[in-house]
Amino acid sequence: MYIPGMKGRNPIFERNVPGTTEKLQKATVGIAGCGGLGSNAAVALVRAGIGRLILVDHDIVEASNLNRQHYFQTDIGKPKVEALAAHLKAINPDVELTLQDVELTPEAIASIFVNADLLIEAFDRAELKHWLIQAWCLAFPDKPVIAASGVSGCGNTGAMRVHSSGNIHVCGDEESDMSMGLCAARVMMAASMEANVAIELLTSEDKRS
């Protein structure tokens, strides 16, 4: 019988990929932005058994977020980090969450994410993605950053890919721009790609052996 707090026996992970849950339970992932990318990546990571998330966002849930972000009508008007935390705890009450309802700045990266094993970039605007990757690589040159670029429009599924160099991994088509509009299926695909890369890095033998 499952007793809350005894994570290794949590029955929600019975169907997980063998050998992954134990490693993920020890891992901490930083998520910069809790919108279309961050909220959906967080859900995927919690379902996979991630131990701890550091969630950073300073926005309030708006009705226009509901076309792609993991929020509900009852969340409108609430801080995103608080609304998302409730949904993540509803999946796994044992997941540890650090909530930062702040506007992220390059200077704050080193302190906010000091305990993170890797970062998921989940901003909306390209210039923010750009400085976040730069600031992360300067603060933590040996830790991976997983970003998304080119997640807009609909269709064009085959153009989605993971492009990696060193500790930088970028998911998406690197072309489509949000002037095309944003569709849940495609944004969630990119978010799932980011989560999948994180899971791969955190469970690989050489990374956490």
Add this chain to the structure above:
Amino acid sequence: MIIVNNRDKVEWHEGMTVQDVLDAMGYDYALITVTVEGTLVPEDDYGTQTVPDGSNVGLFHLAHGG
């Protein structure tokens, strides 16, 4: 010869900078993140950091949306 994104080849020349590689690739995107041999190049250094012959260069185009 410089290899870009494990795919494209760019002719190398003495003193070639990161910006020269971007120009040779015809990249005119506003926001490009660059790595040389897997290490990030700060944006302020694109015009001054030279790229050794045979380098693997990573160019990431960052587009809005999320």
